Amino acid sequence: MLAIAEKSLRVNANQPLLRIEQVSKHFGKRAGGEVVALKSVTLDVERDQFVSLVGPSGCGKTTLMKLIGGLIPASDGKVWLDGQHVSRSSRTIGMVFQRAILLPWRSVLDNVLFPIEMLGWSTRDYRDEAMRLIELVGLRGFENARPNELSGGMQQRVSICRALVYDPQILLMDEPFGALDAMTREDLSMELLRIWTEKKKTIIFVTHSIPEAVLLSDRVVVMTARPGRVVEDVKIDLPRPRTMDTESLPQFSAYVSAIRKMISQKPKAAS
């Protein structure tokens, strides 16, 4: 992508936005010893790329997300973000989870402005941006509604606005559509692509759904469980802009079945 080339010339010309280098993560000792959540994961993500992580549960996708977000330290290896070593959390990251986890006592607008308040910035300066985002996700007119007045899909839209309002470089999305019904899921996928094109963001997207990953991503990173490892990194060469019609392309199904095979064929690590 041209945009990528341009932007990366500006900063750290030869470096990807995110570099994960031989990262491992063990969790506390239990009777049997340590639980290895991630083992020597290496991964580069270019600026403005849409990268999906797929894999069986327990493959460390969420752990990897938390490492990138700086919420937990790596046991081994390094995470670089924009040329800087990630040692702790940083505001260059926006997060969206499976559940919207909005604050029930706040209006939609105040929920979107929540990160601004937590960062200690002036909410007045960001009001317009928040309203633009609310409009972008099609919730105009709902800015004063409370979360419990919204459907699940609408709540998730609000949480996407909340993650975008402080203009982070990377959007980490941990199964953001996992709790939604199929129809809402398709709607939101298309909307996410639109937001991604409009806002020029790097997105790392964890999902259980292989078609969803293929439909949305530039790259699909396939992981296996116990220990969590990256086994395959598939470049998705489908034309953009993508729509639901993209799913009917023969290449689409080819990608989906290829990735499905990668996940199912990998033997359960020597156990």
Next chain:
Amino acid sequence: MNMNSAWVRTAIEYVQTALALTAVLVVWELACDFWNVPSWLLPAPSRIVAETWEIRSILPLHFAVTFSEVVGGFLIAIVTGVPIAILVVYSNLLRRIIYPVLLMLQSVPKVALAPLLLLWVGYGLLPNMAVAALVAFFPIVINTATGLESIDRELLDLTNSLESGKLKVFWKVRLPWSLPYLFSSLKVAITLSVIGAIVAEFIGADRGLGYLMLTSSGAMKTSVMFGILVLLSALGIACFYVVCAAERLFCPWYMAPVDTQAQG
């Protein structure tokens, strides 16, 4: 139309309840009259009203004393219970120190401590408040601590990713998040506070509805005892509804189930 009929149905339900209660009172009245039940054993409703009315000049004072004990004890329980809950949640050391003591005290029947407290603090308004506070204290501490800890892990991840200070997270997230828990404990606490105040007055007091109850019992004025019981219930119910109103005021979002977010 629909709303109207719903309203009418509610009204009918209220009327039914009122009629049933009236029927009970009428049967009571007639039964006392018919079998000539001695009034020291079971006074007729009319007699209860009449004899309670006779002491109307002294009632406000005793009512006010009990009321202030209940409310005072309740407030003391809040201003001590909530901070302790916060300390327990935020400090592992304090949790290890305070929690076992709390649990031990929890197993002591609090009203049984009333004589001790009176011994230490003496007669009067304050010790009675202390007993009420002691009884109301535990549910507040335990529920508030639970509420503060019930905060969503991912929400904490979110605030951490924004490098928010602990104090800010507390004020803007944890505290409001725990409010529904706090209020459900307050509804229990206010009821317990009434019990605590009355028991304290039974044991040592020279005023208050509990004291009045005790002296009426000594004087075999059973109808006055019934009258005081009615007043006490009214006091308890009124306090309870004030707390409910405060809950609606402070966490209006709680009226709808909070976990709708989890649904797809």
